[in-house]
Amino acid sequence: xxxxxxxxxxxxxxxxxxxxxxxxxxxxxxxxxxxxxxxxxxxxxxxxxxxxxxxxxxxxxxxxxxxxxxxxxxxxxxxxxxxxxxxxxxxxxxxxxxxxxxxxxxxxxxxxxxxxxxxxxxxxxxxxxxxxxxxxxxxxxxxxxxxxxxxxxxxxxxxxxxxxxxxxxxxxxxxxxxxxxxxxxxxxxxxxxxxxxxxxxxxxxxxxxxxxxxxxxxxxxxxxxxxxxxxxxxxxxxxxxxxxxxxxxxxxxxxxxxxxxxxxxxxxxxxxxxxxxxxxxxxxxxxxxxxxxxxxxxxxxxxxxxxxxxxxxxxxxxxxxxxxxxxxxxxxxxxxxxxxxxxxxxxxxxxxxxxxxxxxxxxxxxxxxxxxxxxxxxxxxxxxxxxxxxxxxxxxxxxxxxxxxxxxxxxxxxxxxxxxxxxxxxxxxxxxxxxxxxxxxxxxxxxxxxxxxxxxxxxxxxxxxxxxxxxxxxxxxxxx
Numbered sequence: 001x002x003x004x005x006x007x008x009x010x011x012x013x014x015x016x017x018x019x020x021x022x023x024x025x026x027x028x029x030x031x032x033x034x035x036x037x038x039x040x041x042x043x044x045x046x047x048x049x050x051x052x053x054x055x056x057x058x059x060x061x062x063x064x065x066x067x068x069x070x071x072x073x074x075x076x077x078x079x080x081x082x083x084x085x086x087x088x089x090x091x092x093x094x095x096x097x098x099x100x101x102x103x104x105x106x107x108x109x110x111x112x113x114x115x116x117x118x119x120x121x122x123x124x125x126x127x128x129x130x131x132x133x134x135x136x137x138x139x140x141x142x143x144x145x146x147x148x149x150x151x152x153x154x155x156x157x158x159x160x161x162x163x164x165x166x167x168x169x170x171x172x173x174x175x176x177x178x179x180x181x182x183x184x185x186x187x188x189x190x191x192x193x194x195x196x197x198x199x200x201x202x203x204x205x206x207x208x209x210x211x212x213x214x215x216x217x218x219x220x221x222x223x224x225x226x227x228x229x230x231x232x233x234x235x236x237x238x239x240x241x242x243x244x245x246x247x248x249x250x251x252x253x254x255x256x257x258x259x260x261x262x263x264x265x266x267x268x269x270x271x272x273x274x275x276x277x278x279x280x281x282x283x284x285x286x287x288x289x290x291x292x293x294x295x296x297x298x299x300x301x302x303x304x305x306x307x308x309x310x311x312x313x314x315x316x317x318x319x320x321x322x323x324x325x326x327x328x329x330x331x332x333x334x335x336x337x338x339x340x341x342x343x344x345x346x347x348x349x350x351x352x353x354x355x356x357x358x359x360x361x362x363x364x365x366x367x368x369x370x371x372x373x374x375x376x377x378x379x380x381x382x383x384x385x386x387x388x389x390x391x392x393x394x395x396x397x398x399x400x401x402x403x404x405x406x407x408x409x410x411x412x413x414x415x416x417x418x419x420x421x422x423x424x425x426x427x428x429x430x431x432x433x434x435x436x437x438x439x440x441x442x443x444x445x446x447x448x449x450x451x452x453x454x455x456x457x458x459x460x461x462x463x464x465x466x467x468x469x470x471x472x473x474x475x476x477x478x479x480x
Contacts, residue, residue: 002021002025002026002029004029004030004033004166005166007026007166007169007219008169008218008219008220008222008223009071009072009075009169009170009218009219009220009222009223009226009227010071010220010222010223010226012026012074012075012169013069013071013072013073013074013075016062016069016073016074017062017066017067017069022055022059022062022074023055023056023058023059023062023073023074023118024052024055024056024059026055026074026076027051027052027054027055027074027076027118027120028052028055030076030120030166030167030168030169031047031051031052031120033165033166033167034047034120034121034162034167037145037165037167038165038167040143040148041142041143041145041148041161041165041167042124042139042140042141042142042143042158043078043123043124043142043145043152043157043158043159043161043162043165043167044078044120044121044122044123044124044158044162044167045081045091045093045121045122045123045124045139045158046088046089046121046122047120047121048088048119048120048121048122051076051118051119051120051121054118054119055074055076055118057116058073058074058116058118059074061073061074061116062074062116069116070115070116070230071115071226071230072112072115072116072117072226072227072230073115073116073117074116074117074118075116075117075118075169075170076117076118076120076168076169077112077117077118077119077120077168077169077170077171077172078120078121078122078123078158078159078162078163078167078168078170078171078172079109079119079121079122079123079159079171079172080122080123080125080156080158080159080171080172080173080174081093081122081123081124081125081158082125082128082129082174082204082205082207083106083108083109083172083174083203083204083205083214084102084104084105084106084109084203084204084205085102085105085106085109085119086102086103086104086105086109087101087102088101088102088122089101089102089122090102090122090205091122091138091139092125092127092128092129092205093124093125093126093127093128093136093137093138093139093155094127094128094138094348094349094350094353095138095330095347095348095349095350096323096329096330096344096345096347096348096349097205097323097328097329097330097348098138098329098330099329099330100328100329102203104203105203106200106202106203106204106214107200107202107203107231107235107237107238108172108199108200108203108204108214108231109172109203111230111231111233112172112227112230112231115230120162120167120168123156123158123159123161123162123171123173124137124139124140124142124157124158124161125137125154125155125156125157125158125159125173126154126155126157126179126352127349127350127352127353128205128207128316128320128353129155129156129174129176129179129207129212130155130207130316130352130353130356131154131155131352131419132153132154132155132178132179132182132419132420132422132423133151133152133153133154133157133407133409133412133413133419133422134151134152134153134154134155134156134157134158134161134183135151135154135409135410135413136154136155136350136351136352136353137158138350141409142157142158142161143161143409144161144164144186144187144406144451145161145164145165145187146164146187146188146406146449146450146451146452147406147446147447147449147451149408149409149447150186150406150407150408150409150446150449150451151186151406151407151408151409152164152183152186152187152406153182153183153184153185153186153187153402153406153422154179154182154183155174155176155179155183156171156173156174156175156179156180156183156191156215156217157183157186157187159171159172159173159180159183159217160173160180160183160184160186160187160189160191160217161183161187162217163187163189163217163218163219164187164188164189169218169219169223170216170217170218170219170223170224170227171216171217171218172214172215172216172217173191173214173215173216173217174204174207174212174213174214174215175191175193175212175213175214175215175430176207176208176211176212176213176312176430177211177308177312177423177426177427177430178401178402178422178423178425178426178427178429178430179215180192180193180215180216180217180438181193181215181401181426181436181437181438181454181456182401182402182422182423182426182438183217184217184401184438184454185400185401185402185438185440185452185453185454185456186402186405186406186451186452186454187406187452188440188443188452189217189218189219189440190216190217190218190219190220190221190223190224190437190438190439190440190471191215191216191217191401191437191438191454192215192216192217192218192224192228192435192436192437192438192467193213193215193429193430193435193436193437194213194214194215194228194232194435194464195213195242195433195434195435195461195462195463195464196210196211196213196240196430196433197240197241197242197433198213198232198241198242198435198462198464199213199214199228199231199232199233199241200214200231200233200234200235200237200238200241201213201214201238201240201241202235202237202238202241206315206319207312207315207316207319208311208312208315208316208319209240209315209319210311210315211308211311211312211315211430211431213430214231216228220475220480221437221439221468221471221472221475222472224437224468224471225468228464242462255290255291255292256286256291256292256395256396256466256469256470256473257291257292257294257393257394257395257396258283258286258291258292258293258294258394258395258396258397258398258457258470259294259295259296259390259393259394259396259397259398260283260293260294260295260296260397260398260399261295261296261297261298261301261397261399262295262296262297262298263298263301263302264276264279264399264400265295270403270421270424270425271400271403271404272403272404272405272444274444274445275400275402275403275404275405275444275453276400278400278441278442278444278453279398279399279400279441279455281442282398282441282442282455282474282477283398285474285477285478286398286470286473286474286477288477289473289474289476289477291470291473294393294394296390296393296394296397297390298386298387298390298397298428299386300379300382300383300386301383301386301428303379303382303383304383304424304427304428304431305420305421305423305424305427306376307376307379307380307383307431308423308427308430308431309359309420310363310372310373310376311373311376311377311380311431312356312360313356313357313359313360313363314360314363314364314373315360316353316356316357316360317356317357317359317360317361317364318360318364320349320353320357323344323345323348323349324340324341324344324345325340325341325343325344325345325348326340329348330344330347330348331344332344332347332348352416355416363376380431380432383428383431383432384431384432384433387428387432387434387460388432388460391459391460395459395463395466395470396457396458396459396463396466396467396470397457397458397459398455398456398457398458399425399456399458400425400441400453400454400455400456401425401426401438401453401454401455401456402422402425402426402453402454403421403422403424403425404422405443405444405446405451405452405453406451406452407422425456426456428458429458433461434458434459434460434461435458435459435461435462435463435464435467436456436457436458436459436467437456437457437467437468437471438454438455438456439454439455439456439457439471439474439475440452440453440454440455440478440480441453441454441455441474441478442478455474457470457471457474
């Protein structure tokens, strides 16, 4: 019997190479666990019918290569529903793309396929990655494995829940404003967003192109590093991907200097009290491990959320214009061409997607472009510059990942502003293009249930190596 709860990618690789179990056996164990739990959690929208066939191919590779086998060969993964896998449905959690099947592999999928990884199925998500709770999926909400009355976070809630419920060893997600890190915090797993451009976006269905980045959900920082090293790198098919990673040539000192924004210690902090207590306890553990802790000023950070919710809808309005019933996906006939467009988009898009399209169209319209969009871009540059200046004195910026633990299903659906505030501590990394990681930092009690929290580290561009080193130190402090 394989103990999935204790398994990591690193451990599974050793077992697979030594012959303790096969890729087919571990895949079947995950499939059995998914069959038992997914009807309640709804982490997966589809389980692929060729998962065991993929595993059999992986076993052949392991038998041939032995100790030279890639660390990801035979490793079962979940894939968020907005990342293309050739021949598979990619609905983005939306009715408008429900019938669409991908005609090619995303670059990240291609690299994982070449490494021998196994794709178990499509993970649920907020429609077109718009949401912080995975309640906006057209195919029903995902529930938090730690408390099924609560959300798993979003928009990569299905991917996070899949890892948390032992339905996959790791998962690919996407992070536009915290959509990997926030659900990682809510579900008690590691969530990682690379530097913008470090991982190709080719084959990731666009939401807000200047913020979107494929991210990872795993059990440990070591596992995150393994997958990241496989999928990173320049891709000529993505004009925003970078040709080289500075992290390969920048060495940091043994002592990691951690900057803590001063607003976290103020009376009007957005954090719930026990979340702040957990954060301070985490900082003390890092201090005991020899990390330097320094208070920093990030006065512009408070503008990150409003800037994000102006630029992001503007890009959403542009990107989603292509879904009109003419080329792919849902088509609803009307009395003329305009009616075809209107009926298709009205029937195919959910309420949150329509809300953001309307917001984006408004801020880009004549008379408002300069007042809103142009001003937001100017403030975005101020935020990025201030953060870059801070990184001259510290290696990473530390904050809680979210101001609260997982909230109840339905609690914020009717209050969009309250829902958007879930991203208040994560969006600045996307606005600035910085890499960031969320690591489990303990739990708090709510209604008799222990709910996970996350500690977020953010580093300067292409300093993923610093995030991994700091993350491993923190895991050591946590006894992980």
